[in-house]
Amino acid sequence: MTRVARIRPLAAWVRATFAGVGVSLLGLAGAHAAPSIQAGTVQEFQIPSRHQGKNRRVWVYTPPGYVASRDTSLALLLALDGNDFLQEFHFAHVVDSLQAAGATPRLIAVLMDKRSGAERRDDLANRAWFVDFVADEVLPWVRSRWRVSRDPGRTAIAGTSAGGLAAVHIALRRPGLFGNVLSQSGAFWRGNEDSNSAPFLWLLSQVGRWPLSAVRLHLEVGTAENQGTLGGTAPSILSANRAMRDTLRAHGYEVTYVEVPNGVHDVETWAPRFPAALAALF
Secondary structure, three states: OOOOOHHHHHHHHHHHHHHHHHHOOOHHHHHHOOOOOOOEEEEEEEEEEOOOOOOEEEEEOOOOOOOOOOOOEEEEEEEEEHHHHHHOOHHHHHHHHHHHHHHOEEEEEEEOOOOOOHHHHHHHHHHHHHHHHHHHHHHHHHHHOEEEOHHHHHHHEEEOOOHHHHHHHHHHOOOOOOEEEEEEEOOOOOOOOOOOOOOOOOOHHHHHHHOOOOOOEEEEEEOOOOOHHHHEEEEHHHHHHHHHHHHHHHHEEEEEEEOOOOOOOOHHHHHHHHHHHHHHHH
């Protein structure tokens, strides 16, 4: 499929999903009718990790026409499970299109590599070391190479499933780094430090223990994600997201919450909704 041919499907995604979050289209559909959307650049890098004693792969997206000496204080997006965002979400095309429409600011995006199985959980499942890695190594590495904004209102972190859990965990545990969070089907049922045993819902129990910060959170979950995890012994994704919504709001956080009708725990639900969710954050 050509780049131009993908423009109209993306506009349809946005029209369908913006209604669900109550955000104006900001002229996006009209912008997608034009075939002249310029393309940003995606490059692969390695970040040295003191925590792991090895390099971690990331991809960095820079916007169309980016010039380091001119483009200062751009917005920043950190996406966990970056492989999925690049390949399944058509990330670069989505962000190119949103920026062309003025629905998001010009931004730098850092997409972290997706590991599998136990290694992925070691990153994302309420792991304190990973919070420190992002805060103390990834962000300084980014800021040493690109002049991105330090204003939390212009920074965002996003993820799906365990990545959604980690995005919320990082933003709450290190307030002031990310002012906007997107979690799609966040795995909030999990215990502490990759535990698959009770007590579950560990992150919810920590919300009131950490300082309240001006973090805006956008949580999405599918109504079909209603089966208990771990064979029914742990809460479902749906019930855990409802509980997280209520807990965050009770402690004073600004939360936008969407239940996607018939939505499932898979990219087929997450990818079509991503453009509108990202625009809503910014």
